[in-house]
Amino acid sequence: MPDTRGSIVIGWDIGGAHLKAAWAEDGRLRDAVQVPCRLWQGMGELDAALTTVLERLPVNADHVVTMTGELVDLFDDRAQGVHTLIDRMAAALPQGRLRVYAGRRGLLSPQEARGQVMDVASANWMATAAVVSRLLPAALLVDMGSTTTDVVPVRDGAVVARGVTDHERMAVEELLYTGLTRTAVMAMERTALVAGERLPMMAEYFATSADLYRVLGRLDEATDQHPAADNGAKTVAASLRRLARMVGHDADDYDPAVWRAMAADLTERQLRRIHDAACRVLSAGVPPLPVDAPVVGAGVGRVVVKEVAARLGRPYHDFCDVVGAPGQDWVASCAPAAAMALLG
Structure with a gap:
């Protein structure tokens, strides 16, 4: 079957509170956008957010999507959430031009992805880390968003996280429920x-x-x-x-x-909680990350991540600089969406 993918790829990250999108042309990130999407209040929130974002993006593009929104209590369980979000995106976007990120399984068609719920669910952190691992041999990715913070080690050009699912990652403090704006x-x-x-x-x-x-x-x-x-x-x-x-x-x-x-x-x-989690993640590495491996900061809370890097005694690299989009703050704030645009 011939490859019909175009030169423009739009990456989507469907969260429980925001919809994020980024677009790349010929492998270079051009822009990113985030809009509120209170998904727990109903699918109409996603429909409205999609309409707003699509008005700001190129029309003739391929689309790749990751998600964490399947966790909201609008859905009975993750399976229902994943299926509903995949189906809604497939209906809203041009036929045949959507693929879904399934973590280590890569990009799948919507129909294939419906059968891989646990790989699709909450895999956005892995997309960001996968891109970082292609560009840096070793790093500690710290993505502090509005609600959560991801702490993900990269060593020898590979993601070496101990956890994969939400509960596994929370147990080893690679996922913290603390963020810059929405944490009660x-x-x-x-x-x-x-x-x-x-x-x-x-x-x-x-x-x-x-x-x-x-x-x-x-x-x-x-x-x-x-x-x-x-x-x-x-x-x-x-x-x-x-x-x-x-x-x-x-x-x-x-x-x-x-x-x-x-x-x-x-x-x-x-800040101490995130620092302590980073110390725990670093201590679990065998062999450990090189002492000069940088902290890569992503998310709207990068100002806090910079402080974490300083306390760890490690250099700090902004995600937008790592991916060749210097000065594009929203690219770093919407890192999983930007990663999807590059992976697509």
Whole structure:
């Protein structure tokens, strides 16, 4: 059968909270885009996101897709999620021009992929790591997104992760449920540092990690694409109010510097968690990664990944630089989609 693939490839990453796409022409990445997609609220969210993204992409292109959205509680199980997402993408895109990423099985037709649910499910991290492994002989990939962080070792030009499925990866800390913008503050720690006291935090969805980075002046607002926890304003004052509420206070109870110190302490503990996970992943390698193997930063949380690299004493390389797209921040923020465009 002749190869009918064209020179333009669009890579898709269907998450539970965002839809990401990147396109490459003749093997060079050109652009990437991320839009919110609250998939747990229904398939209409994906339909709307697809319409928005497709308007910004070349028409005559081949398409390759990876996903993590099969995990949302819209679906009864992963099989239903994978099948539904494959079928929806196949219906929305030109016939015969879609392939689905199935991890170590590679790219499959939609029909083939429906029969390989566990290989298709949540394989986006492997796509990013596979591209890194083609370009660097050794590295530690750390992709900090809005919700999760992946820590993946590459050695001798191969991905050497210990886990594959979500539960395997969580067990060895190659997958952490902590991110730059969407993580509920109540899930980050049990206590917060407030005016010299460690106060218990309420088990309420009052604030997110975006609030922490906003009050510290470290948040690129373009990366925070979902409503605030209270559906309120995305301002420093509103974020201070949400953080104070986490410990039963009003923002005016203390000087704003107190709430900034609370945010700094919580982000420091998030950084330590990622650093400690990276140390664990590195310690599991036999043989270990070379001491000069870089940390490759991807995702919207690369500002945090840079700090992890510094604490590890390793050089830092941005994913967009590794894949030959310097300065294209959204390529690095949408790394799995960009990887799909290159793998396709």
